[in-house]
Amino acid sequence: MPSLVLQIQSSVLAQIPWANTPMLWWLLAAGLPFLIHLLSRTRFQETDWAAMRFLEAAWKRHARRLAIEQWLVMVMRGLLLAVVALALADPRWLFNSQEIGHKRPPVHWMLVLDGTVSMDAMLLGESRFEAAKKLADQVIDLAAEGDTYSLFLLSDPPLVLIDEPTFEADLVREAIRNVRRRDTGGHLASMLELIQGVQLDAQRVDDERRETRICFFTDLASTTWANIESPECQRRVAALATEATFQICEVSDVAEPNDVAIVAARLRDERLLIDEKISLDVTLRKMAGNATARRLRVLIDGEAGPEATIAIVGTEVRHRIDLDIHQVGEHVIELRCDDDTIPVNDRFAFQITLRDRLRVLILEGRPQVGARLELAFDPDRQQNPLVVTRVPLREFRNQKLSDFDAVFLADVSSLETIEGRMLADYMDAGGGVVWTVGPNVDIPRLQESWQQVVTGDTLQFEGVAPRGQYRFDAGEYLHPILSAFAGQPRSGLSTTPIYQYLRVSPGDDATTVLSLNDGNGTIFSGAVGAGRWVFVTLPWGEARDTGKERWSEVTVWPVFVPIVHETLDWAMRRTHAQRTVTVGEPLRFPKLDRASAEVIDPLGERHVVVRGAEASLVFDGTTFAGAYRLVVGEAEWLAHANVDAAETRLERYDTELLPKVIRTDGEWAEDVVISESNTRLPLYRFLFATALLLLCAESWLTHRRRASND
Incomplete structure (x- = not known):
């Protein structure tokens, strides 16, 4: 028997790591149940008697089952001792593992x-x-x-x-x-x-x-x-x-990216009247890939509008779309292209305000000085969608400026503080102001009044130029006010006689629209809040009590009517410009009585906006493209932010740089x-658990046998 154990240990068991190999000798104890069974067998002397045949028949019926149960009990007892012996030997399971x-x-x-x-x-x-x-x-x-x-x-x-x-x-x-x-x-x-x-x-x-x-x-x-x-x-x-x-x-x-972006959408006519055609110029730009066409759809207040398939020729293409809207009020226009590599630049949204009439207020600094200006708005004296209200400056405070799309100041040199504040708030909320001077201009008071209305580095009034022969010099006709005169040599713009004008030095916040042949500007423009302003250094009207020589022939020259209308159009361009920005730019909302309001961004998150030094509320958190809502009680204003298409270019930066x-x-x-390491997992816990299970099974079988014998 010892030689058998040695053979097992040297062959099979030798391949298994054991923490306590000598304990394997206890495996011999697994044979004890069988040895005890053989030694305890009692030799019986058989004697036949009368009832023996009945007992023998009953015994034969159960002998086979009892023999099987007896052998099972002995096997479980042997296995129980063998498992305990193996557990005492503390075997370890050897496996390969990786450690980080x-x-x-x-x-x-x-x-x-x-x-x-x-x-x-x-x-x-x-x-x-x-x-x-x-x-x-x-x-x-x-x-x-x-x-x-x-x-x-x-x-x-x-x-x-x-x-x-x-x-x-x-x-x-x-x-x-x-x-x-x-x-x-x-x-x-x-x-x-x-x-x-x-x-x-x-x-x-x-x-x-x-x-x-x-x-x-x-x-x-x-x-x-x-x-x-x-x-x-x-x-x-x-x-x-x-x-x-x-x-x-x-x-x-x-994969190679394929992307076309909606770069811009521009209204051809900013007046947006109910009975006039609304045309939109949409610009698409190929940002990456070789796209040849894109389907463009228009949604008007969420409802399907016109759509078109646009051929992409070159890197950029412009397409005209006519909108069919017949309801006065505000409308949301959304442009959509088929999704491609960058879905966010396939959307462009803005808001327009459709009106039945345009309303202009003319404030006269002197009696009848605005008559020619009023006539210029309706030279044929026909039914006109443009309604003009002309009042003397002393009635300024009685006017509700929010009812007008633009305010013209004719030959005005001085404003009271409250009047200046009214004009500043009007422009801040999106109104357009056009200011013209006259021969009796009071420069110090004009400068003071101007700074009440327009903040920033805009205009410094230097004095009246000496009389001479001056002419307009439009240059390249770059400003939108002058674009209608480009390629029109007979418009009279370059031949208008000018004798005197107010010399002005523009600052960084002012743009020169039109200059004279001596290099000085005569029309300037700029922005305040959500509105725009235009300043003209020439009279756009004639007062009867000036007693001064005429400064120019502008009001009687053919150029007067078109330049007045182009100036009005530019000053009124607040329909979607004031509520449509590029992501990252601030949104300006109208002046409110409250000092704060709540803005809901495209993700539904709410932001508290506090009014600062300006009259309007400014929200500078436009980091997502989409609709922004300003909520004040039951009132609500809508604005939109669109992505800057230039930021969606997919050119990869050269890592060598x-x-x-x-x-x-x-x-x-x-x-x-x-x-990599060889890990040894102890198995003694599993073996002892197996021994407990065998012990329970052995006890149950023993109890079963005794119950059967009884």
Whole structure:
């Protein structure tokens, strides 16, 4: 028997690691139940008697079952002892395993997600932004215990999502899952500035002086990364590189992108009258790929409108669409193209106000000075949708300016403070103001009144030019007011006699519309709040009591009527301009009695807007494309923000131009060590559990046999 045990140990059992091999000798005890059974068998002397045949018949019926149960009990007892012996020998299950380790000290990971609009591009059924999130999760998975994390979003403006370094990887994963991409570009210099600030704060409170790793998850769009060449970015990268390492994890495309964007939509006529045709010029631009056509659909207040298939010839095409609207009031116009690589630039929305009449107010600084101006609005004295109200300046305070689309000041040099405030509020809310002077201009009082109405660096009035022979010089007819005169040499614009004018020095916030042949400007324009202003340095009317010589022949020259109408059209261009902006630009809402209001953005999030120094409420949080609603009680105003198509260009920035300290190889896990090892799993617990089960089964069978015998 010992030789048999030695053979087993040297062959099969020798292949299994045992912590206490001598305990295997106890396997011999597994034969004890059988030995005891053989030794305890009683030899009976058989004697036949009368009732024996009945007992023998009953015994034969149950003998086979009882024999099987008896042998099962003995086998269980033997196995029970064998299992206990094996457990005492402490066997170990040997298997191969891999362990992930790190060959570096703890790291502060500064994860930067590119949240710019170009990350909306679709990549294998998901956006680049979602792919960037997955890459960030992979970095967290490969990080070591003891690493800390900060999280940023590259946008304009950039955001710090987690500023204080955290050990909680699950918290960072949750923040990554919940963050939303913005519809803006990316301000790289500001992003680096924020990273630098968080890094310095982390170093001040970190006793371990961790290694810092800045990891960008980006598509390397040139619209964002070309700014890395700026001196400010170069300086900040160099400063960060002394304490940190840079890594770019690029989200790249497999397929060639194919993208066409709606760049702009412009109304051909800003008057928007109920009985006149409304025409819209839509500009499409090929951003990437070789698209040959796109289907364009128009929604008017959410209902299907006209649609057209537009051939894409070259890089940009303009298409005219006529809108059929016959209801006075505000209407939302939404343009949609077929979805392509970047869905967000396939939408463009704005708001228009359709009117039955145009209303103009003329304020006369002197009696009858606005008569010729009134006649210019309706020279044929026919039924005209333009309604003109002409009143003397002393009745100004009695007028409700919000009822008028534009206000003309004829030969006005001075305004009272309350009158100046009324005009300023009117323009801030979107009104148009056209101001003309006269021969009796009072320059100091004019300057004071002007600054009450128009803030900023606009116009400085210097004095009246000496009499002479002057002419208009339209140059390239660049301003919209002059566009109607381009290519019209007989319009009389360049031949209008001018004898005197008010000399004005324009500031940075003023635009010269029309100049004279001596180089000085004579018509200027600008904007205040949501409205526009035009200043004319010549009289646009004749007063009967001036006693002065005429300054020009403008009011009797053929050019007068068209230039008055073009000026009116430009000054009134607030229909959708005041409530339609590019993402990132501020939205201006009308003046309200309340000091604050609530703005609901396209995602449904609510923002409190507080009125500042200006009369109107300004909301500068347009980071998403879509509709914004200003809610004040039961009143509501609607505005729209559209993406800047230039930010959706998909050209990749050349990584060779990146600073050398920025790595682009994607090896963020270079310090991860995967080691293989032979792991030994103790089995004694499982063996003792098996022994308990065998003991229970043996007890049950023994009880069953006794019950059967009884």
